[in-house]
Amino acid sequence: MMISFLRKQALRASGVVAAVALVGAMSGCGDSQGATTLDKEAKVELEIWSGQTDEAEKLIEQLAGEFEKDNPNVSIKVSPGASSTEDLLQKLSAGFAGNQYPDISYAFGSWASELESSNRTLDITDEVKNPEVKWDEFPESARLTAQPTGNKTIGFPAIVDNLSLIYNKTVFDKAGVSYPTGDWTWDDFAATAKQLTDDATKTYGYAYSVSGSEETTWQFWPHLWQSGGSILGNGEKETAFASEAGVSALTFLRGMAVDDKSVYLDQTDTKFGELFASDRIGMITSGPWQLYDLKTAGTKYGVVQLPGTDGDHTTVSGADLWALFDHKDKNRAYWATEFTKWLTSAEQDERWNVEIGNLPLRSSELNSEVFKKQVKEYPGLDVMAANLENAKARPTVPGYAGLSEEIGKAISEVLQGAGDPKPALEQAAKDADESLGE
Structure with missing residues (x-):
């Protein structure tokens, strides 16, 4: 088991990345229209910027491959997206301006309001109300980060933590x-x-x-x-x-x-x-x-x-996100949401966050054998997980x-x-x- 260097860097940088004028970068750009009605059987290609390196990147590529096998009409291209996680915001801004941006990207929580104001994010508020999503299993601080203004839900929690x-x-x-x-x-x-x-x-x-x-x-x-x-x-x-x-x-x-x-x-x-x-x-x-x-x-x-x-x-x-982006294509929007919902489910999160040493995303994982094993190896993880109940999110305002x-x-x-x-x-x-x- 390893704890990715990415997370250490994320915590120190997540509030201080240079602000990027996302709204201005996007105001004059329009997408070409994709599928206007949902066809779940249509072939779809998704792109994910994982913000990960080394073992963590390989693991998410493996998970994406498993999702493709279960859903053969879906093809997923996974890449880090930028040379470092800190560079993703600038890369996204440039991509928005040129209509070259992913369906899903790792994002520091402090970027949430800027991303929402770009008018490029999907709004999955209706989707997370579905009981099957079990949205309430995520810590409140993480849910609020995904809903930076309270008007939209722009993605799923990716990492949760606390001091x-x-x-x-x-x-x-x-x-x-x-x-x-x-x-x-x-x-x-x-x-x-x-x-x-x-x-x-x-x-x-x-x-x-x-x-x-x-x-x-x-x-x-x-x-x-x-x-x-x-x-x-x-x-x-x-x-x-x-x-x-x-x-x-x-x-x-x-x-x-x-x-x-x-x-x-x-x-x-x-x-x-x-x-x-x-x-x-x-x-x-x-x-x-x-x-x-x-x-x-x-x-x-x-x-x-x-x-x-x-x-x-x-x-x-300092919860971080899997932010979802709108390409004016019903099929891409559906499968981007489905993949992220699958990735952040308890079953997959035990193989993703818990496996690389982060806290479980969901309360239902706290009694899992996988997390108990990690607690034995790294005493105190259980205390930190319980401490999420005391956690407040940092502001996500521009x-x-x-x-x-x-x-x-x-x-x-x-x-x-x-x-x-x-x-x-x-x-x-x-x-x-x-x-x-x-």
Whole structure:
């Protein structure tokens, strides 16, 4: 079993890919009309941009081949679509402009609103209402990502995840400190991080990204939400994070980083994982993609849900999608939907997401023998799966990339002692509002 490098990259890049003017790219382009009435027996050729590489790409090609055997009138061409997942949005934009785009593409959840506004996506709202689809088995955060404005359903969830608290048992044992529990508060967390920090051995209680990337930003959202704050307000047309709740959340993190000096501040987004695996950091907040590296390193670890505020353990999810696109052809639309529904069914997902180390897409898979086997190999996956009930999705609005960049810079400056929470967040909000208005 392996966890694809794609997923690690996706989490760090999914909110910060340069925005592409999809609406403008498509406004003057029209498709030639395909089949206007559905003929399920007609020969159909579908194209999928998988966003995958190596073993994951081979696996989805194998699955597509099985679907073709069961449906001999359907031919499926599978390719990565671009040299990296991050490049898919730009490739899609160019393809829309030239009428050369796939039927299905992997897409970061943060692209959802931009894709919907392109007027190139299918709307499968009626299809997912079919009881056979079992739409409610997907986590709410993933369903909402697939319905970015609430007006359309533009695809099926492709990957689900969340941030959980991972702790290093060796560091805790050396310090003689009790392990975290599922009912921890953030005060418990901060106090323990301070206990674990040891200047002599250069051991830190916690780690946080100060690269200014989406890694910096999305680690902050649970603090904001649990403090009673919101990312957006006014119908999602402007930011709301520079609130009393936002200031309180950032002040808390600043206290750990600047006053307690219990936080390893990572400029790279990658070093903290290596230091944690080598027993130099006591706790990190991360997701299922981290567990493969920890097993490989032989790290003794445990997983619990994030600490909470007044019993609220809200975490953040960065669900991604299989986006479906409209070619004005009833037959292609039908079979693109059928294939994606089949791919995301519990039976196939156990061979796809679960097999490559991601969390199951559906609640019905949690008791499957396949997932139980993975949990034995990678303890904590079951905790992360259960933690999906606490997960909220990041915004999918156009302009999120700019918003993420602005607040990421503010958080980084404050945690490095170069700014104060209130003015830093207010300036970030002012700049981010411009991104949302573009």
